[in-house]
Amino acid sequence: MTRSNPSARSSAIPKTGVLRALGTMSGTSLDGVDAAIVETDGVAIHGFGASAYRAYEPVERAQLAAALGHWQGPQVEAAGEIVTRAHADLLAQVLAEDAEAGADRRAVDVIGFHGQTLAHAPRVQGTLQVGDGAALAAEFNTPVVWDFRSDDVRLGGEGAPLAPFFHFACAKYLKRDKPLCFLNLGGVGNLTYVDPRLEAAEDPGALLAFDTGPANAPINDLVQARCGQMMDEGGAIARGGVVETGALELFLAESYFARMPPKSLDRNDFAEMITLVSELTDRDATATLTAMCAAAVAQGMEHCPEPPEVVLVTGGGRHNPVLMEMLRVSLDCPVAPIESVGLDGDMLEAQAFAHLAVRVARGLPTSCPGTTGVRACVGGGVVSVPGGED
Numbered sequence: 406m407t408r409s410n411p412s413a414r415s416s417a418i419p420k421t422g423v424l425r426a427l428g429t430m431s432g433t434s435l436d437g438v439d440a441a442i443v444e445t446d447g448v449a450i451h452g453f454g455a456s457a458y459r460a461y462e463p464v465e466r467a468q469l470a471a472a473l474g475h476w477q478g479p480q481v482e483a484a485g486e487i488v489t490r491a492h493a494d495l496l497a498q499v500l501a502e503d504a505e506a507g508a509d510r511r512a513v514d515v516i517g518f519h520g521q522t523l524a525h526a527p528r529v530q531g532t533l534q535v536g537d538g539a540a541l542a543a544e545f546n547t548p549v550v551w552d553f554r555s556d557d558v559r560l561g562g563e564g565a566p567l568a569p570f571f572h573f574a575c576a577k578y579l580k581r582d583k584p585l586c587f588l589n590l591g592g593v594g595n596l597t598y599v600d601p602r603l604e605a606a607e608d609p610g611a612l613l614a615f616d617t618g619p620a621n622a623p624i625n626d627l628v629q630a631r632c633g634q635m636m637d638e639g640g641a642i643a644r645g646g647v648v649e650t651g652a653l654e655l656f657l658a659e660s661y662f663a664r665m666p667p668k669s670l671d672r673n674d675f676a677e678m679i680t681l682v683s684e685l686t687d688r689d690a691t692a693t694l695t696a697m698c699a700a701a702v703a704q705g706m707e708h709c710p711e712p713p714e715v716v717l718v719t720g721g722g723r724h725n726p727v728l729m730e731m732l733r734v735s736l737d738c739p740v741a742p743i744e745s746v747g748l749d750g751d752m753l754e755a756q757a758f759a760h761l762a763v764r765v766a767r768g769l770p771t772s773c774p775g776t777t778g779v780r781a782c783v784g785g786g787v788v789s790v791p792g793g794e795d
């Protein structure tokens with residue numbers, strides 16, 4: 406089915422100039438899908454546009470959760486259909502609103518569709534993001550860039566994190582002239598060290614990135630199981646809890662933390678860490694998992710080549726004041742939500758895949774040795790145009 410969509414364009418992606426790209430991200434927390442428009446030529450950000458969010462229904466979330474860790478089979482098929490449908494709902498909404506907002510406005514040129522990671526084991530089976538980008542290209546009569554991670558993994562990279570090339574563009578957009586860090590606290594945490602004194606993201610030394618460790622996923626899992634809540638809203642459960650230092654030390658003894666970056670994680674790689682807090686009260690257990698997230702970041706910061714001027718925090722974890730306070734205490738530099746510099750911390754990942762879609766379309770790299778450990782710079786991704794592949 407092709408939706409009636411006044412904002413859609415069917416032509417191939419323009420090879421030059423600033424494009425209007427619509428990126429989407431369905432993260433490891435399985436809460437929902439984000440979508441956001443960025444104006445970019447793939448190198449420099451020229452502006453930010455509308456954004457929107459579509460939550461997964463509880464039944465959808467349960468099916469996605471059941472498919473986590475699977476590489477194939479009926480659960481994976483079902484998850485893929487849910488992801489494609491949820492994105493189609495959201496894309497229809499954003500594209501319609503975008504078209505209504507300005508008749509003279511250039512239509513969205515390209516969609517960057519990350520999909521939903523179900524399994525990630527780059528050195529073993531690879532990485533799996535489900536959802537059908539070709540179907541979305543046909544449905545919205547608009548080119549879709551997707552499957553961003555596979556080429557990087559095939560060439561020896563971790564396949565994640567991929568937002569760092571966008572973080573570099575953000576640092577330039579913000580006119581920063583000293584090294585700084587972007588810290589995403591989603592289900593998993595990831596850190597990008599950016600040196601904006603270098604000209605291009607692919608210059609050696611411009612970027613160092615890696616997953617710091619588990620972030621909100623174990624906290625969510627614990628409070629869902631024990632308290633029937635989706636998350637520790639505002640850190641209300643952890644606040645007043647006592648951190649069990651023995652459990653924290655056992656956690657930090659995990660070999661992942663001794664590994665040099667780049668390195669990446671699957672959502673459930675640390676699922677068993679909940680057993681480290683199983684004897685504790687709800688408050689103490691939640692406080693301890695929250696401290697583990699902060700301690701993993703502090704450990705990761707030791708890899709930064711120079712102290713950053715600031716750590717800008719994005720992702721849902723920045724809404725948790727207990728976690729933010731623990732970060733402020735344990736890091737030797739200022740820590741601030743990314744809103745402090747005028748960016749939207751709930752939409753940064755969706756915006757990243759808008760920017761990366763244009764980079765893929767332009768043949769520019771989306772990862773490099775400093776971000777994923779890939780042997781050389783790689784511009785991964787598949788481009789589907791309405792009626793077939795580009």
Ligand SMILES: Nc1ncnc2c1ncn2[C@@H]1O[C@H](COP(=O)(O)OP(=O)(O)OP(=O)(O)O)[C@@H](O)[C@H]1O
Binds near residue numbers: 592725
């Ligand atoms: N007000 C809040 N208080 C506490 N925690 C919050 C709050 N809002 C969001 N979070 C946490 O942030 C999580 C969502 O974060 P986010 O949307 O960045 O994750 P994601 O994009 O799914 O994950 P990832 O970046 O790992 O792919 C929620 O599941 C919750 O744990």
Ligand SMILES: CC(=O)N[C@H]1[C@@H]2OC[C@@H](O2)[C@@H](O)[C@@H]1O[C@H](C)C(=O)O
Binds near residue numbers: 525567593594669
């Ligand atoms: C395999 C995968 O989907 N990884 C995600 C996940 O969520 C956070 C962290 O782990 C990061 O490595 C990555 O997402 C962001 C968007 C990235 O690629 O930069």
